[in-house]
């Protein structure tokens with residue numbers, strides 16, 4: 001594809017927003033009770049190019065919980081600290097083809113290998129962060145995500161409490177992992193830090209900046225800080241392409257052709273490697289826990305601008 005001009009980018013976010021604004025399908029996540037209170041009509045889209053230019057439409061400064069969109073960024077921290085092979089061996093990189101909260105994946109995948117973008121692998125990636133205690137673990141997890149965003153994200157306390165108090169499924173996953181020798185800290189500690197990571201508040205622009213850092217080969221375009229080595233970026237994007245949408249990862253790659261990650265807070269970030277990131281936020285989800293309007297908006301932008309990474313190569 002031709003490199004889109006600033007006018008084209010400004011125009012496409014406005015068009016995507018107008019085109020899908022009226023879509024009402026789906027519903028807020030409700031297994032984390034407080035997420036039902038997020039206004040369902042919010043809808044924001046942001047593109048940030050590799051050089052840090054921002055194009056936006058809609059409710060782009062509303063802070064929502066980052067949820068699973070945090071997962072690849074914490075996997076990045078583990079790669080940066082311990083190398084790509086440690087991630088591959090101690091967690092795994094195979095798509096599960098199963099829902100994000102699957103316990104079955106832990107039982108049926110070879111050698112209990114999952115990937116860092118489903119709950120099991122993400123809880124394991126939090127447990128792998130090198131830390132002397134829980135406070136330091138949380139501090140490292142949080143600062144790394146701040147570095148990707150180029151901003152100080154705040155913990156949404158109410159989201160954290162609401163999720164942690166109802167975390168029976170994730171607690172089960174953490175305990176199963178520990179039982180199989182696939183968790184690398186005490187289970188409840190990993191669960192708490194994982195749940196806090198998911199409860200960080202992020203707006204659509206900050207989310208796009210996180211993606212733009214990956215598009216810029218690991219250097220945050222706003223702060224100039226290297227957050228991830230370039231050799232790890234390509235590996236992380238490969239996992240995002242194959243597993244970023246859980247059991248909808250195939251159809252996502254088939255249609256949008258972009259590495260991306262979703263979260264039940266309604267956020268999605270997609271990366272056009274070497275060029276830009278597209279983030280979108282809308283709370284109503286489909287059955288797989290993926291934001292319907294955010295998916296539609298990013299898919300539309302990808303098609304209109306021919307951003308599919310396999311197109312025209």
Ligand code: GLN
Pocket residue numbers: 067068069100101119163170195198262263264265289
């Ligand atoms: N914190 C959520 C959970 O663990 C994240 C899930 C998601 O965004 N898909 O269930």
